[in-house]
Amino acid sequence: MDLMRFFRSAVGGKPKLRLYNTLSKTKEDFYMSRSAKSVRMYNCGPTVYGLQHIGNLSMFVFTDVLRRTLEYNGFDVKQVINITDVGHLSSDADQGEDKMTLGLQREGLTLTLENMRTLAEKYTDIFLSDLQQLNIDTSAIQFPRASDHIPGQIAMIKTLEEKGYAYSAENGVYFDTGHFPAYGALGGINMEGQKEGARVAATSGKRHPTDFVLWKRDTHIGWESPWGKGFPGWHIECSAMIRACLGLQIDIHTGGIEHIPIHHNNEIAQSECATGKKPLSRFWLHRAHIQIEGGKIAKSQGNVVYLSEIVKRGFDPLALRYVFLGAHYRTNANFSWEALEASQNALHKLYEYYSNTHDGKGIDNAAQYIGHFEQRINDDLDTPGALAVMWDMTRDQNVSFVAKKAAILEFDTVLGLNIAGHAQRKYIVPQEVEQLLAAREQARAEKNWERSDELRAKIDSMGYSISDTEQGSRALPKK
Numbered sequence: 001m002d003l004m005r006f007f008r009s010a011v012g013g014k015p016k017l018r019l020y021n022t023l024s025k026t027k028e029d030f031y032m033s034r035s036a037k038s039v040r041m042y043n044c045g046p047t048v049y050g051l052q053h054i055g056n057l058s059m060f061v062f063t064d065v066l067r068r069t070l071e072y073n074g075f076d077v078k079q080v081i082n083i084t085d086v087g088h089l090s091s092d093a094d095q096g097e098d099k100m101t102l103g104l105q106r107e108g109l110t111l112t113l114e115n116m117r118t119l120a121e122k123y124t125d126i127f128l129s130d131l132q133q134l135n136i137d138t139s140a141i142q143f144p145r146a147s148d149h150i151p152g153q154i155a156m157i158k159t160l161e162e163k164g165y166a167y168s169a170e171n172g173v174y175f176d177t178g179h180f181p182a183y184g185a186l187g188g189i190n191m192e193g194q195k196e197g198a199r200v201a202a203t204s205g206k207r208h209p210t211d212f213v214l215w216k217r218d219t220h221i222g223w224e225s226p227w228g229k230g231f232p233g234w235h236i237e238c239s240a241m242i243r244a245c246l247g248l249q250i251d252i253h254t255g256g257i258e259h260i261p262i263h264h265n266n267e268i269a270q271s272e273c274a275t276g277k278k279p280l281s282r283f284w285l286h287r288a289h290i291q292i293e294g295g296k297i298a299k300s301q302g303n304v305v306y307l308s309e310i311v312k313r314g315f316d317p318l319a320l321r322y323v324f325l326g327a328h329y330r331t332n333a334n335f336s337w338e339a340l341e342a343s344q345n346a347l348h349k350l351y352e353y354y355s356n357t358h359d360g361k362g363i364d365n366a367a368q369y370i371g372h373f374e375q376r377i378n379d380d381l382d383t384p385g386a387l388a389v390m391w392d393m394t395r396d397q398n399v400s401f402v403a404k405k406a407a408i409l410e411f412d413t414v415l416g417l418n419i420a421g422h423a424q425r426k427y428i429v430p431q432e433v434e435q436l437l438a439a440r441e442q443a444r445a446e447k448n449w450e451r452s453d454e455l456r457a458k459i460d461s462m463g464y465s466i467s468d469t470e471q472g473s474r475a476l477p478k479k
Contacts, residue, residue: 017073017378019252020330022260022284023186027380030070033251033282038076040246041067042281044238044255044263045081045143047088048123049103053304054320054335055290055297057130061324061416062287062381063254064136068414069377080142080245083127085120087146087216088234094171094213098231101221111221117147130307133317135416144245146237150223153232153240156274157214165273166214169205173215173227178208180269186284187260212266235266242271242280253281257288290324291334305335313337314460316476318417319344325383325415341468348467348476351422353394354408363400366407369393373407377414386411433464433475440466441473 018027032039043063046052060081070077088099100116103123109115124145128138146153157173160166165179177183184190213233215225222231232240242250255264264284271280289296292303310320322343327333369389376385390411393404412419440455456466464475 014073014374015378017069018380019283019285020380021282022286023279023281025188028283030073030283032075033249036251038078039070039252040250041070041077041079041252041254042238042242042246042250043079043081044253044259045083046123046127047084047099048120048127049088049099050106050123051306051308052123052127052130053297053299053306054292054310057134057307057320058290058324058333059254059256059287060131060136061134061321062329064134064416065325065329065381065383065414066252066254066285067140068416069381072414073378078142078246079140080144080241082238082241083120083124083143083145084234084237085124085145085147086116087232087237089213089216094216094233098216098218113147113221113223116221120145120147133307133311134321135318135418142245144241146232146241149237149240149244150232152244153236154215154225156236156240156243156270157232158226159274160214160270163273165270167207168227171205172213172217172230172233174206174211175214175266175270175273176207177210177212177269180273183210183269184261184265186265186268189261189265212262214270235263236270238263239267239271239274239280242267243275248275248277249279250281252283252285254285254287257286260286285329287329288332291332293336294334310340312460314456314465315340315344316347316465319347322347322417325387325417328384329381344465345468347417348474350390350394350408350417351419351476352467352474354405354419355422364396364398364403366393366399366403369396369399370407370410373411383415386415390415430462433459433462436462437466437473437475 017030019030020026021028041063043060046056063079063081067077067079086098086100089096100120101111103119104111104115107119109119124143128143131138157166160175161173165176166173167176168174212235214236215227215230215232216222217228217230219229222229242253253264253267268280272278291297292305295301295303297304307317307320311317319340320343323335323339324333326343369392372389372392373386376382376389379385390408393399393407396404409420436455436459440452440459443449443451443455459466459475467474467476
């Protein structure tokens, strides 16, 4: 730390943290509101009716980097990721079945609240394990369940009804968007275009095509309410959990770009009408989609990858994190197995570089690289640029290895690649693994890719992943 304080004095102050705000469609300087002790950040979380694919998980690597960057800039952060365990219909347009109900049917379970909770906790546990494998500290995050906040959701709907923003229809209680002229401001949604689209087809007594459900009546499963048995709408759940966990107004709200036109505009409308406070959130940040082999992630087409599959194939979970860091969060990143292998090789090369002994001929400190890193990461979380700065520094012969090592650890407080943790590992690769590795090298030289994959799988089953570098292949323990 003394060395880093020296570097800091050489760098000077950090550049201002600037984040792209979807609401203003521009980068803005981030600052704390005067009344807040911590940055209040809400991240739209998963609907836990099944496993979360890598596209879902990319969202939480993004929010982890955001949190780490805020803390790197001296902010305290109160982070909430909700768990949706009821109320998320299969269509954002208030049509289809509740996704949790579909999950119960898929697994042959009867439609009871007890079974719904059991299903939700099963997949929540897997989700949390996935986050931990991606080096996300779940102990620092609050994970409220939507089903634990039913009274708060009912109270919020009552308030909206009393203020004239809600009305009853055949299928439930709806929010009247006609009473909220600012509806659609987030993302600059073309309301006329919405009205002409299939999403706004007339349904069950809606006053306006953009009105959305606050309480869905259901005689089979749900909770009792003033409007009959049923369950809350997906949108009201987030508003109620924000209010319960973070207060009437927050600093940062995140989600996927698919949330902009409907879900997040709905949150804004119902929250600001219920509380009388504007804005709901000062900043709105949205992550672009992850593609697989250049195509959209789609379970129906079998185009989906889970973290468990990545681990099963012998890859380090943090290699996936490296893939995500290699593209800006507002760009459509592409996942491929080749890209994952390249990322694992780069990651392991970084681990080895940090762990190995270097001659230390350089005499300069790393202050300029720390400054460049901060410029990149504080410019709307430019993680590809930040990684490039780090690699440029490792190649600079004028900077001493001691200085590089200190700077790398500084960078990793934001990147989260667990460089120090891997460097502390002391291990000897068993002879059997070394023999399998040599056999795989021979298979690769002969272009026998099927045999190479078989040997990789065998090495993986023994608890080792493979790092392929220009100097050859190495087996590294996964845990």
